[in-house]
Amino acid sequence: MPDIGDWLASIRLEQYRQTFLKNGIDLDVVDELTDADLKELGLSLGDRKRFLRAAATLARQSPPPTAALRPSVSPSHSEAERRQLTVMFCDLVGSTALSARLDPEDLRQSIVAYRACATEIVGRYDGFVAKYMGDGVLVYFGYPQAHEEDAERAVRAGLAVVEAVDRLDAAGEHLAVRIGIATGLVVVGDIIGTGEAEECSVVGETPNLAARLQELAGSGTVVIAEATRALLRGQFKLESIGLRPIKGFSGAAEAFRVLGEVRGDDRFEAGHATVLPLVGRDRELALLVDRWTQAKANKGQVVLLEGEAGIGKSRLAVAL
Incomplete structure (x- = not known):
């Protein structure tokens, strides 16, 4: 991750680099700075607006501090x-x-x-x-x-x-x-x-x-x-x-x-030897065969086969 000086330069506020360094401000606290804090540091109204907008974007893009420590954590679900x-x-x-x-x-x-x-x-x-x-x-x-x-x-x-x-x-x-x-x-x-x-x-x-x-x-x-x-x-x-x-x-x-x-x-x-007979997929198989016939006749075709895991998509492709 870039330091505070690099980040300020990326949002065209590099003139405040020394001010931020002097006050011990780095990227880990930029999203906590308020308009009053920035005014106290000497930023103009326009520069304060630019800073706060960029800080909000940075906060959305940055992972939470524990993300690197817990790679296996799953996103929570609101419903079972x-x-x-x-x-x-x-x-x-x-x-x-x-x-x-x-x-x-x-x-x-x-x-x-x-x-x-x-x-x-x-x-x-x-x-x-x-x-x-x-x-x-x-x-x-x-x-x-x-x-x-x-x-x-x-x-x-x-x-x-x-x-x-x-x-x-x-x-x-x-x-x-x-x-x-x-x-x-x-x-x-x-x-x-x-x-x-x-x-x-x-x-x-x-x-x-x-x-x-x-x-x-x-x-x-x-x-x-x-x-x-x-x-x-x-x-x-x-x-x-x-x-x-x-x-x-x-x-x-x-x-x-x-x-x-x-x-x-x-x-x-x-x-x-254990692949079971294809059952209840006559319509889907007929559609695939029809598209393949058209493709062989130089009429380009694209078929998207999608569905939940385990319902037999690969089995249907093997049947084709």
Whole structure:
């Protein structure tokens, strides 16, 4: 950011540079100066008007002071909304035993490094760190920004976190995480709390299921729910761990351990065996075919295909 002298020059008031410097005025306080303050500093009426107008513009353009410190903070919402959300719950393995072996300062530094590592990777896949809970990290994929492949992003992020944390050094101690991932319909509400207690209110069973699946995961593994598996379209190698009773949920549920990613140039190529028949899109497909026919006849066409994530836009394009 420019200093006060550069900014004054940009609004053609550089003649007051020394006056502002002499009075200890910098850019962090320009939006607090009043007309009376400027008059006392010796600015003419016209220059005071120019200054106040430029200061108001600067205030609108500048981020709040905490923006750089809280990159994962979501914009607040005035109303709750229904969302298809994929939730990832990440937990540090053996943290209690670790706390007994490490000096508190070393333990703190290890947890900070683990959190920073997980947060950086989650951000890389456009996930949202909703809350830190001791050595646990709660992450949303699909909020505040939804993507068609949020379930895939979550699983890729989970595998990357496992690998990255495995390489961390905690005062000579080996760190490992276990991760649970679940997908389902939730109601996303307002940002509640402030500071370290700040979190986005999410109502639904999906976060609880993700936390329970994390408990089923072994050290350095990722376990996902059936609903998440159904959205992966064959992109990952999975191993069923069978039907398991989930505390707080009625009946047993099947869960899957993620063994790795299936490589392929086309994301539908790997999952072609699980792609379901196209249903209820005859009109849309006929329109696309008609536009393609016109394009082949040298009549240029443009078609915009838009809609909520997960409704089958890519599937329709594959059908074409």
